[in-house]
Amino acid sequence: MWRAAYRNIVAHRLRLALTTLTVALGIAFVAGTNIFTDSLQSSFDSLVAQPRPDVTVSPRTELDQPGDGGTAIDGSALTLPQGLVNELADIPAAEAAYGRVTSDRAYVLDANGDILGPDGPPARVTSWVGIDEASPLRITEGAPPVGPDQVAVLVATAEEGGFSVGDEISIATDNAGVVSPTISGLVSRTLSGGLGGTLVVFDFATTQQYYLAPDLVNSIGVMAAPGVSQDALASAITGVLETKDLGPISVQTGQESADEASERIEEGFRFLNTFLLAFGFLALFVATFLIVNTFTMLIAQRTRELALLRAIGASRRQVFGSVLLEAALIGALASVIGLAGGVLVSYGLRALVDRIGATLPAAPLVIENSTLILAAVVGIGVTVLSALGPAKRAATIAPVAAMRSDSAPSSRSLRRSFVIGISFIALAIPFAIASLNISADETQQRAAVLGASAVLAIIGTVLITPTLADLLFGWIRGAYRTSGVSKLAVENARRNPRRTSATASALSIGLALMTAVTVIGTSARTSIGTVIEQTIGADFVITNSAFRPLEPKVYQSVKDVPGADVVTYIRTVPLEVGEERFTLTGVETEYISDVIDVQVTAGSLEDLALGTALVDSETATTLGVGPGDTVAATFVNGPGSLRIVGIYEPIGFLQGFFATMPTVMSIGALERDTGVYITASDESQVEALRAELNRRIDGIPEAQVQDQADIKREINQQFDVLFIFVYALLGLSILVAFLGIVNTLSLSVYERFREIGLLRAVGMTRRQIRRMISTEALWIAVLGTLLGTTIGLIYGTLFQRILATEGITYLDIPWLQIGFFIIAGSAGGLVASIWPAWRASRMRILSAISTE
Amino acid sequence: MTEDRKPAIAAVDVRKVYGSGETAVVALAGISLDVPQGQFAAVMGPSGSGKSTLMHCLAGLDSVTSGSIELDGTEITELSDNKLTQLRREQVGFIFQSFNLIPTLNALENIRLPMDIAGQRPDQAWLDTVIDTVGLRDRLTHRPSELSGGQQQRVAAARALASRPTIIFADEPTGNLDSKSGGEVLGFLRKSVDELGQTIVMVTHEAIAASYADRVIFLADGFLVDELFEPTPERVFDRMKSLDTPGKAAV
Ligand SMILES: Nc1ncnc2c1ncn2[C@@H]1O[C@H](COP(=O)(O)OP(=O)(O)OP(=O)(O)O)[C@@H](O)[C@H]1O
């Protein structure tokens, strides 16, 4: 039996190659995902393991826990007195202490004065530490920076800008405008690559001068004396700090900060991991349809052969075993190929993730044993499980089947799977209704219930597809008056509804997801666009292109711009009520209505005073407060309260608390503006105003002037990148589905070789044969595409309704794009048919009709 | 009776060699043959004598190694695949031993198939004549799997006739049938020659089948070795027996 299994693989190598490829693609994705995330993990591990001070002392806000390293608001704006550095260096447990100044506004400029690199990643600057044990930075070329005219830059930054040691480089500073120091050296991080963005390094005094103020530092690093543990040092430092009144301060040991870093990284990538794995399994799931198909057909073709084996004495178990063994061998081969493909996929994923803007550390490829095991288990497991059904059927072939001339598989009734399928769909409906009825706050729960409904609907549809195919193709068949090429093609598609629909289903699953994602994405885009139109009344908004707050000098330089009617700014600051975090937006009450449309339903913006706030109606419901109530909250500078004096309707990003600027400043907001809003006094002079605004912020590279259209365009671009990412992932399952069409068609061409020979004999041309096969493929693809887009449309729409509370208020179905999916999906079917059709047309007539 | 009619097919010195060198098999060793219009010719000979090969070559299903074949005045040995296909569609009808019908089409659709493929409207009156001659009117909507072997072969015969081909080739059309249904099919072929003026070349192993023909051609080892007109089963049988002996001696 071993030999029989082996012989079969050799004899049917072409068909098996296709099956192997299909399984290998799925595995490539799963393995690739694993390799990608393992590699990422290892590079983050090295990032976590990098040198850091034994204890870091940094200021914090009241919203942060004492052990946290992070801050709720722009960290570089919080400071400690420089005098503390020497005091800490003097405690016996400490060997040394140093002050550090950091900022992420050190924009490196290119020759045109534009910010180097893509928007988003921070433009970091740090003061040179010079203690190897405390800092991951190393000079790789040249020397550390000394004095205001020298700077060291990260190797990656130098590469990106084409700088080398000795060159002049333009860097934006907070206090001295754009400076042009000479590059004294290049720095690299130990153990791992950069985290994206740019990094420049000045000496301590220079960094302090450019980005902070005299006698202040952003944080202090302390190294322990020999024999002193990090914890002991930390408690000694805490002891010293307790004698002073410096506001909330965080004292974090090196170990704690490493732990926090790794936790944050894990959290950040857990979603991506799950997401990618889900797509990998989707591809495998689609692949199982095709594997089952292939084995069913292989067995059907070999009925006579297997029956003969049974007739000459092979036991059921042996036939069963030989088919499973065949499957296992294919699975093993597919695992090996898939693993190799996985390496490629992991590179592809990197490129994709890079494209979304998250620059990842350069990392060596890590292939863990678990990846190898997973590939083998999934590859062999999926194939063997898929072959189980066909193998069972093979084992029940009666020996007499060898004597029957006709080996057509008995067409089992479709009714059972139809009934089960309909029950699944019937079950999906109450789930969908329930998801819409669950309280609007529980978005996650609603999405989960609707997701369950979607899974039920998809399974149900897969089960009823054979019946649908039978009905649809039967109907189409009836519409043809003559039995030319087209009718024969429909007949062929209808001949084995199970096979046809398994092939079509593989396609429809991918397309359903693609359509749903497109509907949700387009709706989100439209909703945000509409919100922007409805809320922003200003002609121009100035924001930071790196998604950070603006320094007050931006407002200062444009506030008296001629041609403007109103120039105002807003500031935001986080606050906590109970455990939940909200945003408090500070506005200039006399101007805000001119630039932002706030739908106030109770009270008014003009009546706001110190310590009072408006709140949006949803937050009010969540907190159970109304006008006149006082809300106890934690602000960045400690506990306090706000009195609610009015309610407004939330729209999109417009939510949380509104208060006057003095209120916001009184609870610890920084002198940083979220945006500056400008309205023109004369609508015909808008372009002149734009030019003047741009001229005024010329020396502030991070500031950008945008009108409504610009903002929308920027948001659209972000969505486009996201779409590309999801499409690229879903594309894999669709590719597998098309391979399935190739597979099914070549198998049925093989099965029908006599019929094709007969058709050729009675006068069908090669071209007509090709057309017949292509038309069959087209019908299969059309069936899959239509079902897929229909499910996608239904569930895309339902998800939009659920996400309406999360800001996706408007349903926007991109009919054009969905039409494109339908056409492209069908065209894909045609492309998939090229090769099988070509083979069919080349079949020798005589071998077809003279084989018994 | 052959001299006064134009040949439907004329083969001159047709040779067919499979393979080359050591393993070459000479299937047809130079056969010349005319089949006049309206004649029912049977081809007989021992197994491996080249009957099927001859038929395939004459029908343009296979290429010849040398020689010429004219089908209704057209030289077919040099035609392209497309031209040959067109020729088969318009001028040639086929009946094979088995697997003659497309399983997904019903009897009527199978009969009309060559015309549907060509996109031609069938001549309805002629179609009715053919269907009635075959005697299948009440079976037209049945699929092949719902027809008996004999009925299937009659459908195949009707299909071959329906497009009014110049010539019909039949390779052991009754090989899989019992004598009763075989007789029905052969009777029908005979009728189509007598009443419709059809030309038929039929390969057969059975003397009784051959006796339905106007003429029997005997092949042995790729040579045309004998001919017999107005055959009766007995005469055919005798000739076959005499053929077997020298044929074997020649190998
Ligand atoms: N494709 C081929 N390749 C090689 N040799 C072939 C091929 N087809 C037929 N032959 C050989 O040509 C010779 C004639 O074969 P053919 O099929 O014409 O015989 P036949 O008279 O039809 O026999 P039967 O009565 O058994 O059907 C035989 O020796 C056969 O082995």
Ligand SMILES: [Mg+2]
């Ligand atoms: Mg033969």
